[in-house]
Amino acid sequence: MKTVENFLLARIAGQHIALHTTWVSEVLPAQPVTAVAGAAEGIAGIMVLRGRLLAAINLAYCFKDIETSVQSTSAVNKAMNVIVTHEGRLYSLQVDAVGTVCELPHDLRAPLPVTVSPQLQALVPVVCRLPAHTVMLLDIPKLLSGFGA
Numbered sequence: 001m002k003t004v005e006n007f008l009l010a011r012i013a014g015q016h017i018a019l020h021t022t023w024v025s026e027v028l029p030a031q032p033v034t035a036v037a038g039a040a041e042g043i044a045g046i047m048v049l050r051g052r053l054l055a056a057i058n059l060a061y062c063f064k065d066i067e068t069s070v071q072s073t074s075a076v077n078k079a080m081n082v083i084v085t086h087e088g089r090l091y092s093l094q095v096d097a098v099g100t101v102c103e104l105p106h107d108l109r110a111p112l113p114v115t116v117s118p119q120l121q122a123l124v125p126v127v128c129r130l131p132a133h134t135v136m137l138l139d140i141p142k143l144l145s146g147f148g149a
Contacts, residue, residue, distance in 0.1 A: 009099035009135065010082060012059045016135045018104060018128065019093070023084040023140040027098050031056075031081055040147060047092055049083065056081070056092040057147060062123055086144045093143075104128045104135065112136070122146075 007018035008027070033045040033056045042061035046053050081092040109126045116124075123143050124136040 005104060006101055007104050007135075007137065008082065008101050010080070010095040011097040011099070012095045013063045015063055016133050017059075017095075017124075018135045018137045019082060019084070019140060020137070021101060023086060025083045025085050025090065028081045028083060028092075030079055031092070033092075033094075043147060044094055047081070049090065049092070052090060054083070054090045054092045055147065056094055057143075058094050060094075060096075062143065063120065084140055084144075086141060091144060091147075104130075104137070109137070 006021040008021055008024050010017050010019065028049075031047045031049070033047045035045040036043065039045065042058055044056040044058040047056045048054075080095050080098045082095055082098065084091050084093060105128075108128050108130065110129060112121050112124050112127055123139055123146075125139055126137050128135045128137060
C-alpha cells in the first residue's frame with residue numbers, strides 16, 4: 001500500500017513548491033502589506049487578517065539562490081497569500097500562484113540535489129518528481145524558525 005500525504009501546490013520564482021496541508025489555514029488573494037523598518041531579510045512586512053497582525057514572508061527570498069528564467073514579482077505585488085499556522089501563530093507566505101491540493105506519494109520522492117545551496121537544502125529536505133515537473137516539499141517549521149518563529 002502506498003503512503004501518501006496531502007500538499008498544497010504553489011509556484012514561487014518559477015519553481016514548483018508543495019506545502020503540507022497540516023500547516024495551511026487558508027489561501028487569500030494579494031493583501032496590503034505594511035513594510036517594517038529593520039525587519040529581517042525575507043520579511044515583506046506585516047498584514048492584518050481579521051484584526052490579527054501577521055508577518056508576511058516573501059518566499060522568493062528563500063529561493064533567491066536558484067537561477068531561473070522566470071522572474072518573481074516584487075514582494076508587494078505577490079498574487080497570493082498562503083496563511084499558515086505554526087505554534088499558535090499565523091503567518092502569510094507570499095507566492096506567485098497557488099495550484100490544487102494533491103497527494104504526493106512517498107515513492108516519487110528523492111533528496112534535493114547536492115548542487116542546491118545549503119540554505120535551501122535546510123528548507124527543502126526532499127523533492128517529488130512528478131511526470132510534468134519536480135516539486136520541492138517546503139518544511140514550514142524550519143522556514144519559520146529562520147524568521148524567529
